[in-house]
Amino acid sequence: MFDLNWTYANCIANSEKIAWKLDDIFPSDTELDFTMPFLPEELALVDDIEFLSDDEKKKLNHISGNTYLHLFGFVEEYILANTVQYANAEMYGDRDAVRALCRFADEEAKHMLLFARYRKAFNRGFGHECPVLESAVAVAEVIMQKSPVAVMMLTLHIELMTQQHYTECVKDNKDIDPLFAKLLKCHWLEESQHARIDALELEKLAMAAEPSQIGVSVSDYLDLLGAFDGLLRQQAEMDAKTLATVTGREFSDEQVNTLIDSRMKSYRKTFIVYGMTNPMFVKIMKIMSDEGANRIAENVSVYS
Amino acid sequence: MSQQIVWTKLVNFMGPTEARVLMGDVLGQLGLAELANANDRLRFGTALIQRGGASSMVGQTIALQARLHGAR
Numbered sequence: 001m002f003d004l005n006w007t008y009a010n011c012i013a014n015s016e017k018i019a020w021k022l023d024d025i026f027p028s029d030t031e032l033d034f035t036m037p038f039l040p041e042e043l044a045l046v047d048d049i050e051f052l053s054d055d056e057k058k059k060l061n062h063i064s065g066n067t068y069l070h071l072f073g074f075v076e077e078y079i080l081a082n083t084v085q086y087a088n089a090e091m092y093g094d095r096d097a098v099r100a101l102c103r104f105a106d107e108e109a110k111h112m113l114l115f116a117r118y119r120k121a122f123n124r125g126f127g128h129e130c131p132v133l134e135s136a137v138a139v140a141e142v143i144m145q146k147s148p149v150a151v152m153m154l155t156l157h158i159e160l161m162t163q164q165h166y167t168e169c170v171k172d173n174k175d176i177d178p179l180f181a182k183l184l185k186c187h188w189l190e191e192s193q194h195a196r197i198d199a200l201e202l203e204k205l206a207m208a209a210e211p212s213q214i215g216v217s218v219s220d221y222l223d224l225l226g227a228f229d230g231l232l233r234q235q236a237e238m239d240a241k242t243l244a245t246v247t248g249r250e251f252s253d254e255q256v257n258t259l260i261d262s263r264m265k266s267y268r269k270t271f272i273v274y275g276m277t278n279p280m281f282v283k284i285m286k287i288m289s290d291e292g293a294n295r296i297a298e299n300v301s302v303y304s
Numbered sequence: 305m306s307q308q309i310v311w312t313k314l315v316n317f318m319g320p321t322e323a324r325v326l327m328g329d330v331l332g333q334l335g336l337a338e339l340a341n342a343n344d345r346l347r348f349g350t351a352l353i354q355r356g357g358a359s360s361m362v363g364q365t366i367a368l369q370a371r372l373h374g375a376r
Contacts, residue, residue, distance in 0.1 A: 085368065085372070086372070088364075088365060088368055089365060089368045089369035089372050090365075090369070091313075091362075091365040092312075092313040092314075092316045092317045092362055092365055093309065093312050093313050093316070093365070093369070094312075095316075148371075148372045148373075148374070149374075204373070205372065205373065205374075208342055208373035208374055209373075209374050210374070213374055
């Protein structure tokens with residue numbers, strides 16, 4: 001159906017080849033270097049905020065980098081639960097699928113620990129604990145109540161956008177902190193296999209679904225993006241307040257709104273638009289449903 | 305395809321001889337000639353869960369997979 005040129009067995013072989021250990025990449029006592037930006041400017045979008053000094057822009061970049069990794073850990077909570085569920089569903093069936101899904105789940109749990117370690121190191125070195133969204137489990141429950149096809153669409157969206165972030169913005173970027181770039185590289189390496197497994201799972205779900213179920217799933221997927229957008233706004237407001245606290249500046253209402261708008265623009269581009277417009281995601285959506293793919297494309301402007 | 309998914313699980317779980325007996329027995333209990341779709345698989349898995357013991361282990365994975373494939 002999707003004409004995919006990989007299998008669960010390929011994904012396992014690649015996963016074994018690229019696997020890394022948490023302690024090798026980020027020992028618990030790692031200290032971060034705050035002299036360089038963390039996030040590439042293509043994602044952080046801080047340079048155009050005219051009322052911030054260069055040092056304040058760098059601080060906002062660091063805050064946004066911390067948010068970026070936290071939000072991955074946040075969504076990985078549901079991805080882990082979902083993947084374990086799919087591994088259970090494959091029990092006694094396709095053994096390669098079970099193995100690939102179990103490795104996928106193990107790697108997601110490892111990423112969550114990596115990002116938790118990173119955030120501890122961030123708070124130690126930054127000198128201020130940045131508030132972040134805390135309702136990951138509650139959000140995971142909401143997501144898991146949507147149709148299985150929609151949940152898998154969202155997971156594919158997330159895994160594919162991760163790859164684009166690395167390949168288009170981080171790889172060979174000499175302007176950002178090398179350790180942060182290394183974290184994103186390690187994340188990307190394993191997520192690239194996850195995206196392939198997602199596509200295999202989504203293909204099976206789509207083949208079993210009636211056309212009307214695909215239509216409902218597209219609506220569910222768009223609803224989930226809308227709900228996620230609301231969470232991004234909460235995080236954007238927290239990040240604007242954090243910047244005021246760590247710089248000791250009293251921003252005017254207009255400046256606060258500019259800061260929040262800039263964070264929304266950054267987070268929407270990073271977490272929503274990249275996924276919705278990813279070429280492979282668009283291709284798969286078109287195969288599943290032309291009408292559904294068009295609805296998704298029409299909704300991109302809501303977040304751009 | 306639905307029948308094949310369940311058949312593979314049963315064979316991997318208990319071997320072809322016992323799988324054939326169990327498949328025939330549960331299909332008869334449900335009044336089905338074959339498993340044609342995800343809803344049939346859900347009924348089949350639920351029937352195995354109700355039998356308890358080892359059958360419930362394979363029943364749970366059959367029912368879960370059927371739900372993920374759209375069964376209600």
